[in-house]
Amino acid sequence: MGQIAARLWWVLNYYGHPKAMLLNGGYRKWMAEGRPVTPELPRHPPATFTPKIQPDWRVGSADVRAAIGDPATVVLDLRSPREYRGEIGRGDRKGRIPGARNLPAGTLVGGDHKTFNSEAELRQALEAAGVTFDKRAITYCNAGVSASLGLFALKLIGHPAATNFAGSWYEWERDPQNLTETG
Numbered sequence: 001m002g003q004i005a006a007r008l009w010w011v012l013n014y015y016g017h018p019k020a021m022l023l024n025g026g027y028r029k030w031m032a033e034g035r036p037v038t039p040e041l042p043r044h045p046p047a048t049f050t051p052k053i054q055p056d057w058r059v060g061s062a063d064v065r066a067a068i069g070d071p072a073t074v075v076l077d078l079r080s081p082r083e084y085r086g087e088i089g090r091g092d093r094k095g096r097i098p099g100a101r102n103l104p105a106g107t108l109v110g111g112d113h114k115t116f117n118s119e120a121e122l123r124q125a126l127e128a129a130g131v132t133f134d135k136r137a138i139t140y141c142n143a144g145v146s147a148s149l150g151l152f153a154l155k156l157i158g159h160p161a162a163t164n165f166a167g168s169w170y171e172w173e174r175d176p177q178n179l180t181e182t183g
Helices: 004-014 028-034 061-067 080-087 119-128 145-156 168-174
Strands: 073-077 136-140 162-164
Touching: 004 145, 004 168, 028 073, 061 136, 061 168, 080 162, 119 145, 136 145
Parallel strands: 073 136, 136 162
Antiparallel strands: none
């Protein structure tokens, strides 16, 4: 499963196109299963898409700051454990958002084609990270790509209150007033 595909799914939903879907396992899995493909481009009548932002699909830094310490919200870091602990980093600062829980995006998928784990396995992994249906979940990573994969997994299992901190760590770390944790 391509994380970029999950980011596109999130973008389309955020801008009001709720019928976006992901091909679980991607094109390579489709081909490995011998499914039909064609070089012909489909013909569709021209159409105009008018974006209509869906605010429940995105939060910003101020929303995340307000969520820190809120027992009804889990901030979920989808980066690697080493990034989460602050041992390595891609930005200017290292660490995590205070109180965030870690669930690496790669643990949500498996197999040769990186298909999503079963609903039971996803629920178990998310619950182990502190994400339950009675809590709002905010996903983040470095730039919002892995966070979108995490958000997709949450939506896949029917989580009622999940959203994406699309600016993720890069947005968070730019503001020196935003606190960080390491370790």
